[in-house]
Amino acid sequence: MSENRYIKDHAHEKSLFMSRIIISSLVGLFLIFVIIIRLVQLQIVEYDFFNQKAQGNRINLKATLPPRGSIFDRNGKILAENITAFQLEIIPEQVEDLDHSLERLLSLKLIDQSQIKAIKQRIKNSQKFKSIRLRSNLSDQEIAIFAANRATFSGIELQPRLVRNYPQREFASHVVGYVGSISKQDQSRLNRSLYDPNEKTGKTGTELFNEVTLHGEPGFYQFIANSRGRQIPINPTEIKSNILQNKPATAGSNIFLSIDLDLQILATQLLDNRRGSVVAIDPNNGEVLALVSSPSFNPNIFNNNLTSDTYDELQKNTDQPLFNRAVLGTYSPGSTIKPILGLAALQLGVVNLTHRHLCKGHYSLPGNTHRYRDWLSTGHGSVNLHNAISQSCDVFFYEISGQIGIDRMHNYLDQFGLGQKTNIELTGERVGLIPSTLWKKTMFSKNEDKTWFPGETVIASIGQGYMLATPLQLANATAALATRGKRFKPKLVSAIEDPLSKTKVKSEPLQLNDIKVDSVTYWEEIISAMHNVMQGSGTAKNVGSGAPYKMAGKSGTVQVVSVGQEEEYDQENLDERFQDHALFVAFAPLHNPQIAVAVIVENGNSGSRVAAPIAKRIMDQYLGF
Amino acid sequence: MFEFRSKGSGTFLMQLLKLDGPLLFLISLISLIGAFVLYSASNESLEVLSRQLLRILIAFVALIITSQLSIDFIRRLSPWGFFSGLLLLLLVLFSGDIGQGAQRWLNLGVRFQPSEVMKLAVPMMVAWYLYDKKIPPTGKQMLIIFILILMPSFLIAKQPDLGTSILVFTAGMLVVFLSGIHFRYIITLIFLALPSSLLLWKFMEGYQRQRVMTLLNPDSDPLGAGYNIIQSKIAIGSGGLFGKGWTNGSQVQLEFLPEKSTDFIFAVIGEEFGLLGLLSILLIYILIIARGLFIASQATDLYSRLLAGSISLTFFVYVFVNAAMVIGLTPIVGVPLPLISYGGTSMVTLMIGFGILMSINSNRKLLAT
Numbered sequence: 001m002s003e004n005r006y007i008k009d010h011a012h013e014k015s016l017f018m019s020r021i022i023i024s025s026l027v028g029l030f031l032i033f034v035i036i037i038r039l040v041q042l043q044i045v046e047y048d049f050f051n052q053k054a055q056g057n058r059i060n061l062k063a064t065l066p067p068r069g070s071i072f073d074r075n076g077k078i079l080a081e082n083i084t085a086f087q088l089e090i091i092p093e094q095v096e097d098l099d100h101s102l103e104r105l106l107s108l109k110l111i112d113q114s115q116i117k118a119i120k121q122r123i124k125n126s127q128k129f130k131s132i133r134l135r136s137n138l139s140d141q142e143i144a145i146f147a148a149n150r151a152t153f154s155g156i157e158l159q160p161r162l163v164r165n166y167p168q169r170e171f172a173s174h175v176v177g178y179v180g181s182i183s184k185q186d187q188s189r190l191n192r193s194l195y196d197p198n199e200k201t202g203k204t205g206t207e208l209f210n211e212v213t214l215h216g217e218p219g220f221y222q223f224i225a226n227s228r229g230r231q232i233p234i235n236p237t238e239i240k241s242n243i244l245q246n247k248p249a250t251a252g253s254n255i256f257l258s259i260d261l262d263l264q265i266l267a268t269q270l271l272d273n274r275r276g277s278v279v280a281i282d283p284n285n286g287e288v289l290a291l292v293s294s295p296s297f298n299p300n301i302f303n304n305n306l307t308s309d310t311y312d313e314l315q316k317n318t319d320q321p322l323f324n325r326a327v328l329g330t331y332s333p334g335s336t337i338k339p340i341l342g343l344a345a346l347q348l349g350v351v352n353l354t355h356r357h358l359c360k361g362h363y364s365l366p367g368n369t370h371r372y373r374d375w376l377s378t379g380h381g382s383v384n385l386h387n388a389i390s391q392s393c394d395v396f397f398y399e400i401s402g403q404i405g406i407d408r409m410h411n412y413l414d415q416f417g418l419g420q421k422t423n424i425e426l427t428g429e430r431v432g433l434i435p436s437t438l439w440k441k442t443m444f445s446k447n448e449d450k451t452w453f454p455g456e457t458v459i460a461s462i463g464q465g466y467m468l469a470t471p472l473q474l475a476n477a478t479a480a481l482a483t484r485g486k487r488f489k490p491k492l493v494s495a496i497e498d499p500l501s502k503t504k505v506k507s508e509p510l511q512l513n514d515i516k517v518d519s520v521t522y523w524e525e526i527i528s529a530m531h532n533v534m535q536g537s538g539t540a541k542n543v544g545s546g547a548p549y550k551m552a553g554k555s556g557t558v559q560v561v562s563v564g565q566e567e568e569y570d571q572e573n574l575d576e577r578f579q580d581h582a583l584f585v586a587f588a589p590l591h592n593p594q595i596a597v598a599v600i601v602e603n604g605n606s607g608s609r610v611a612a613p614i615a616k617r618i619m620d621q622y623l624g625f
Numbered sequence: 626m627f628e629f630r631s632k633g634s635g636t637f638l639m640q641l642l643k644l645d646g647p648l649l650f651l652i653s654l655i656s657l658i659g660a661f662v663l664y665s666a667s668n669e670s671l672e673v674l675s676r677q678l679l680r681i682l683i684a685f686v687a688l689i690i691t692s693q694l695s696i697d698f699i700r701r702l703s704p705w706g707f708f709s710g711l712l713l714l715l716l717v718l719f720s721g722d723i724g725q726g727a728q729r730w731l732n733l734g735v736r737f738q739p740s741e742v743m744k745l746a747v748p749m750m751v752a753w754y755l756y757d758k759k760i761p762p763t764g765k766q767m768l769i770i771f772i773l774i775l776m777p778s779f780l781i782a783k784q785p786d787l788g789t790s791i792l793v794f795t796a797g798m799l800v801v802f803l804s805g806i807h808f809r810y811i812i813t814l815i816f817l818a819l820p821s822s823l824l825l826w827k828f829m830e831g832y833q834r835q836r837v838m839t840l841l842n843p844d845s846d847p848l849g850a851g852y853n854i855i856q857s858k859i860a861i862g863s864g865g866l867f868g869k870g871w872t873n874g875s876q877v878q879l880e881f882l883p884e885k886s887t888d889f890i891f892a893v894i895g896e897e898f899g900l901l902g903l904l905s906i907l908l909i910y911i912l913i914i915a916r917g918l919f920i921a922s923q924a925t926d927l928y929s930r931l932l933a934g935s936i937s938l939t940f941f942v943y944v945f946v947n948a949a950m951v952i953g954l955t956p957i958v959g960v961p962l963p964l965i966s967y968g969g970t971s972m973v974t975l976m977i978g979f980g981i982l983m984s985i986n987s988n989r990k991l992l993a994t
Contacts, residue, residue: 035952042895047863
């Protein structure tokens with residue numbers, strides 16, 4: 001080719017090349033200069049920023065969870081505690097052959113075939129160096145089986161973990177409550193910065209209401225971690241450990257409830273799984289001594305091993321064992337309000353102590369043929385207020401109901417705390433209902449429904465109709481009768497104890513406005529009638545007779561279905577669920593009262609025969625007889 | 626000014642082995658420093674260290690063998706090397722082993738990457754072509770050269786190995802630049818680069834595009850594509866002026882820094898030895914390149930000149946591309962830090978390049994005497 005035949009100009013060739021080398025060197029030096037500028041920017045100018053970033057990278061924070069406070073009864077008996085339970089845990093990276101290990105656990109009956117899939121999923125989703133739960137709450141026998149084979153397993157260990165235990169099982173379940181995993185609803189309620197997602201929180205009862213007190217504050221510790229979050233042991237010569245901070249967790253406080261466990265157990269046993277409730281209060285300070293809802297449940301089943309079947313069973317049970325009747329159940333108070341209405345009648349001058357009415361077994365409003373029946377169809381004859389309370393004469397109260405009027409009835413029942421929350425330390429308490437003309441006007445939308453009818457006053461006078469009260473409200477009202485008008489807010493927590501210093505802070509009783517009447521004799525007249533109920537000629541005279549102390553009470557038998565004008569209440573032929581509720585309120589001793597009780601046995605038929613003996617046994621036990 | 630004169634009893638041995646003392650000293654120095662850094666970067670793994678030392682040894686043997694060859698022999702070998710390399714690249718395309726998602730490896734008894742061969746074979750081929758031509762080359766000659774350069778670059782990019790492809794292309798283009806092509810061609814090329822970069826974008830694999838996007842905004846996906854560059858900047862920045870000390874870099878030791886033994890070892894030096902450490906390393910690199918350019922300037926024929934210049938400047942490109950990507954100036958392309966990053970093939974290629982430089986140098990001395 002022609003272009004190959006030329007005479008090379010070596011000098012020109014070399015100078016051309018040299019100029020290119022110089023240009024390259026200058027470009028190269030410029031680029032190096034750019035890199036150096038960038039390095040100065042990163043390592044000198046922005047050093048603090050990147051140093052912080054690097055610190056943030058390697059220092060990890062881990063929460064240390066506070067132990068939950070225990071719950072005791074008034075005598076220091078344990079109601080809720082933390083116990084160590086062993087759980088079987090696996091650290092995947094330390095296991096040589098996962099399938100084989102799981103198979104052997106299966107053959108030792110430590111895990112169940114049905115769990116294997118879930119376990120494998122959990123292992124897959126977790127970091128390899130983190131301990132994963134295989135089984136919780138191992139029995140002693142299972143612990144022994146694993147211990148004997150321990151040496152042949154690598155990466156599988158028994159780990160002690162704190163779990164909540166309720167040693168009193170079903171005897172205090174409604175008042176103590178239980179804990180469970182944090183749900184979405186819980187998250188909105190809780191201060192999330194104080195909780196670990198795997199933690200448990202109070203779901204019902206004291207566990208729920210006093211969550212903040214029981215929970216405590218978590219601490220934290222910092223540790224050096226690699227990019228996958230694995231903790232790296234610190235060699236003090238290599239990394240200055242003073243940059244690592246620790247804050248220990250503050251344990252939750254212990255709570256002493258005013259509950260008397262013995263009384264609580266007795267009440268539960270007396271209700272004997274029937275649907276019902278017992279509430280006992282110390283009238284002198286409002287401390288709740290027993291708060292029982294029956295039937296009950298064992299809160300320990302909520303501890304890990306609860307399957308959805310068990311929960312569904314509890315939910316579907318028509319006796320509603322999870323439902324706390326003592327504060328959530330509302331019942332017509334029936335005749336148990338007669339002492340309060342009697343007091344109102346005296347104070348208002350509607351009756352005096354000698355005032356009598358003739359009871360023929362029924363009552364009709366003037367100009368109306370509708371018969372309001374007395375529970376005793378033959379009638380009580382001529383009765384005064386004393387007889388009307390002790391015999392529970394309905395007609396007497398029908399007669400005076402119009403004179404008192406519904407709004408004044410409301411006023412007196414309201415003073416005794418009925419129709420309003422007692423603000424006890426339990427969540428979800430019901431208000432109950434004491435009707436009034438105003439209430440009816442605001443509650444109903446149709447004009448014809450807004451009017452209060454005289455007949456509604458008549459049935460309100462024996463605690464029926466719209467009127468509703470919780471067992472706690474009834475016990476609370478009875479306590480106010482016992483103290484002759486001195487009232488306290490019912491309360492469950494008697495003291496809070498610091499778990500470390502063991503110093504107790506007592507929770508002081510909260511006294512409410514006294515109920516004032518013009519004469520002490522009004523109180524004594526009503527209480528004497530109530531005394532007569534149990535230890536005289538009254539409806540429950542057999543219950544209190546022969547007791548070594550004086551007591552007062554009032555029965556109530558409340559219709560569940562209304563009985564027609566010409567029908568007879570026929571206990572034998574009524575379905576159990578439609579039989580009357582049995583109510584009884586009582587307090588003792590008569591002077592210097594120590595305990596006020598309300599008892600409700602759903603469909604128990606007779607307040608004086610079914611509920612009264614329960615109230616009496618509770619007072620016996622508490623007063624030491 | 627970069628002519629270091631070695632004196633004393635060693636001189637004779639060096640001359641006998643046709644080795645260049647200053648270059649050998651600098652290469653040995655940076656290789657040993659590299660091994661030292663690598664030991665820390667590998668979380669003090671003696672296994673990694675000994676494997677790397679073995680590689681350095683093998684690479685030095687390759688250097689010494691290459692330096693014994695006369696430059697005339699190397700020149701005559703150039704087209705053979707180029708075309709067999711091209712053949713191997715085609716072979717890889719059809720029957721190569723797949724490693725890390727790319728088809729780069731060829732198993733001929735030993736597994737090696739033919740693309741690695743092309744880093745030297747392409748500039749050798751271009752220099753061979755221009756050897757007896759008048760420079761600057763004519764337009765027709767340049768067209769032939771472009772075809773020679775683009776064929777292997779395309780095949781390598783298709784593997785896909787964008788980093789090596791760019792380096793091979795650059796090595797060839799540097800020869801063209803050194804051959805004195807007129808600046809109007811260079812300007813035209815730069816203008817052509819704009820639409821062709823768009824073409825390149827189209828040609829890129831998804832992950833390669835991602836890398837470019839990540840460079841533009843690393844914080845857009847801090848735990849995904851941007852993770853490498855963010856952690857690398859944290860490592861370098863937190864090293865400060867003096868560094869955290871050997872084996873004490875938290876980013877390195879706690880494994881926040883990815884690819885710390887290979888592509889991101891520059892960040893390891895930055896974290897553990899600080900700005901001063903990085904400047905020292907850069908200084909040694911500059912001295913190596915300067916010595917290479919000095920040898921090029923002293924070379925007696927066009928082939929030697931162009932090849933020596935290209936090898937030295939390609940070495941600079943390696944250093945720059947790696948450093949620039951680690952400090953977040955350019956996209957992440959898989960280019961190791963020469964003589965320091967962990968890895969075999971590239972170390973041998975580099976040493977053969979230095980062997981060629983030494984051969985060129987000893988050829989000049991031979992003619993001078």
